[in-house]
Amino acid sequence: MRPTVHDIADHAGVSLATVDRVLNRRPGVRAATRARVEAAIETLGYVRDVAAANLAKGRVYPFTFILPSSDNSFMHGLHDELRHAMARSASERTNIRIVEVPAFEPTALIATLAEARDTQPAGIALVAVEDEGVRAAIDAIAAEGIPVVTLVSDLPGSRRAHYAGVDNIAAGRTAGGLIGRFLRGRAGKIGVLAGSMLVRDHRERLDGFSAVLTADYPGLAILPVREGRDDPEVARAAVAGLMAEHPGLLGIYSLGAGNRGLIAALKARPDIRPVVIAHELTAFTRAALSEGLIDAVLNQDAGHEIRSAIRVLKAKADGVPVIAAQERIRIDIFLKDNLP
Template identity: 65%
Template sequence: MRPTVHDIAAEAGVSLATVDRVLNNRPGVRSVTRDKVERAIAALGYVRDVAAANLAKGRTYPLIFILPAGENSFMRGLEAEVRAAMARSAAERTDITILSVPAFDAPALAAALLDAREQRPAGVAVVAVEAPEVAEAVKRLREDGIAVVTLVSDLPGSERDHFAGVDNIAAGRTAGSLMGRFLGGREGPVAVLAGSMLVRDHCERLEGFRAVMSEDFPGRRILPVVEGQDNPALVETLVDTLLDKHRDLAGIYSLGAGNRGLVSALEKAGRAKAICAIAHELTPHSRAALVTGTIDALLNQNAGHEVRSAIRVLKAKADGLSVIAAQERIRIDIFLKDNLPVEQA
């Protein structure tokens, strides 16, 4: 049987109240008595069930999610998952707040992180923009003992605790393999659409995509990246220009959002079937385009899993517990029109 607080009290020759004070690091215990209790804990191999203790005390975890504003369908889906978690707050003992910032705006994101710091939450989850001021803001949160999880887009080199997202280099490599195989012997260059090269997930997807195209399909020309800021109207304009300038365009890899603009431009030009289009994230719009064949394949990350993972990690970090890496690994889904999941009513 696992040792209990009663066993500790008996081993150390002290009261249960004294054991409770030591376990919770409260004052009122002489150093010699504290040493006796700690020796008893070590001798018995006692491991405290922090989750049970917090449940007994009715502890609530205040958490802040910082998300980009705008029309990005995936981000709005991510926000919906956070709001679903808010609806479960009573059962999960969380108190979740959402802060919105303009997409790809590093100064605004850094300011939001510092605002979050002033609220003294147990943890912060943030869709990161890679910039020095953002990394510095994360550092200041961590200095105050506030856990930080980057969500969807990472901030490597910072002092964040955990990244809840897919391996984006692997995602880009997967897109490259699909593009090269789908095109086969069809001639012509491939265009790349990004949201912004200020975010790590887009940079890593591009890195993986270019690596595979160079290694496995070296004869294929990759055009310079164009950035659509995840804005459907801007993406449509950029794709219109690409189609006019490169009449022999064979493929388009959309590694960001704004895919409504991509679909509109391809269909308007009558080239939806002639150009291989590979994109990210399963949304109502991208699903419809996959069904019609305008998009050939979608790489997807499960927003609900990412939000639930972020909450689990932030709570564990607040309690000083370790994270189960396998449980928090976010997989990359590959969807064709033939294996789409059934839409939920």
């Protein structure tokens, strides 16, 4: 049977109250006594029963999730999954508050972070935007002992406790490897459609993609990046222009959102059939995959990201280690042959 606080008290020759003081970092224990208790904890291999502790504390975890109010399928999916998680709140002892902020606006995000901090939640998750002010705001929150988790888009160099999202450089490299192999031996031009180069995940995807193509497929030349601003219509125009200017286009890598526009543009020019790789499995990309308009879709599972973020926030709030392998968010690769 695993040891309890009583065993610790006996073994250390102190009272339950003292053990409690040590365990919960309450004041009023001499250093020597504290050491004795900690030694007992060590030798008996005591681990706090988190379930019992939470029961006793009547603990709930008030979490704040800050999400961009973008109007694309992926963000809608993220919102949906978060709502599902909120529906499970009762049994998971969480109390999740969603705050929406305009996308890609550091100022708004900084203000929202400050607000969130004032409510003193047990943890904060946010889709980060690369900005010094945002970094500082995260650091300030972390300094107060409130764990911060970045979601979907990371902010390295900040004191966020964890990043719940995919490795975007690896995603870009994967796209490069696939497009290179799909076009084995051929030489020509490859177009890239991004949302905005101001967003870190898009930049990283492009970096990974370019690195692989440059190193391994010198015959494939990457054209200047077109920005679709994650907007279907802007994306459509961008791709249409791309195809008009380069009738011999061999491939397209769409690394952002707004794939509805990409698909529309492809349908408008049935005479050009480039190899196409896109991100995020939505109703639109799924249909395009089935029809053969898109060759592969790289996907990040919003549900996994949300659940992972919550698990990690809980663990950090409890000061408990996380299972790293379990929290690695993976990149799903879908062909028309393995659609779920």
